[in-house]
Amino acid sequence: DTEVTQTPKHLVMGMTNKKSLKCEQHMGHRAMYWYKQKAKKPPELMFVYSYEKLSINESVPSRFSPECPNSSLLNLHLHALQPEDSALYLCASSQTGYNEQFFGPGTRLTVL
Amino acid sequence: AQSVAQPEDQVNVAEGNPLTVKCTYSVSGNPYLFWYVQYPNRGLQFLLKYITGDNLVKGSYGFEAEFNKSQTSFHLKKPSALVSDSALYFCAVRDTGNTGKLIFGQGTTLQVKP
Numbered sequence: 001d002t003e004v005t006q007t008p009k010h011l012v013m014g015m016t017n018k019k020s021l022k023c024e025q026h027m028g029h030r031a032m033y034w035y036k037q038k039a040k041k042p043p044e045l046m047f048v049y050s051y052e053k054l055s056i057n058e059s060v061p062s063r064f065s066p067e068c069p070n071s072s073l074l075n076l077h078l079h080a081l082q083p084e085d086s087a088l089y090l091c092a093s094s095q096t097g098y099n100e101q102f103f104g105p106g107t108r109l110t111v112l
Numbered sequence: 113a114q115s116v117a118q119p120e121d122q123v124n125v126a127e128g129n130p131l132t133v134k135c136t137y138s139v140s141g142n143p144y145l146f147w148y149v150q151y152p153n154r155g156l157q158f159l160l161k162y163i164t165g166d167n168l169v170k171g172s173y174g175f176e177a178e179f180n181k182s183q184t185s186f187h188l189k190k191p192s193a194l195v196s197d198s199a200l201y202f203c204a205v206r207d208t209g210n211t212g213k214l215i216f217g218q219g220t221t222l223q224v225k226p
């Protein structure tokens with residue numbers, strides 16, 4: 001299985017809602033990543049987990065809260081988001097930090 | 113600091129013609145270089161990488177890239193473009209350390225016309 005899956009595909013939420021994004025991989029990869037991408041721009045790194053420990057937080061606002069329950073699963077908890085947080089949220093994984101990353105299809109988030 | 117530049121916002125090529133998408137980099141130490149492609153409303157797909165070894169790297173879908181250390185370039189090439197190659201292409205370099213952080217270029221839109 002060489003796939004990274006993400007759910008949901010689309011999410012619309014109000015500024016007071018709490019929601020979660022889910023990412024899963026079964027390639028045995030030990031590094032997992034969350035990115036935010038605006039249209040026609042490169043992905044912006046948000047968080048990196050290495051061996052289930054948070055290794056990078058790119059000064060992301062606390063309204064985004066990552067969680068890595070096990071080596072195959074990565075969540076991104078969302079609370080009190082702003083309209084400017086609307087974007088495509090991509091999850092990726094790699095064997096280690098030295099290897100190529102494999103990306104999921106993304107969750108298209110709209111904050112009203 | 114590591115950086116990547118893709119000097120062209122858009123590249124237009126006729127189907128069947130060769131294509132080149134340019135990328136230059138600036139790194140301290142040996143570069144780990146990657147090319148990714150993104151189709152509309154999709155995630156990024158890995159095309160190829162250069163870590164060490166042969167300067168000509170072959171990847172998925174008939175793409176290849178040439179690593180040139182003296183010119184600090186890693187241009188993506190394909191001998192014969194297809195309309196289905198039309199997409200957004202990103203060059204990336206791995207940041208220093210072992211965190212796996214990628215530094216992306218701004219992206220180049222490839223338009224292949226029939």
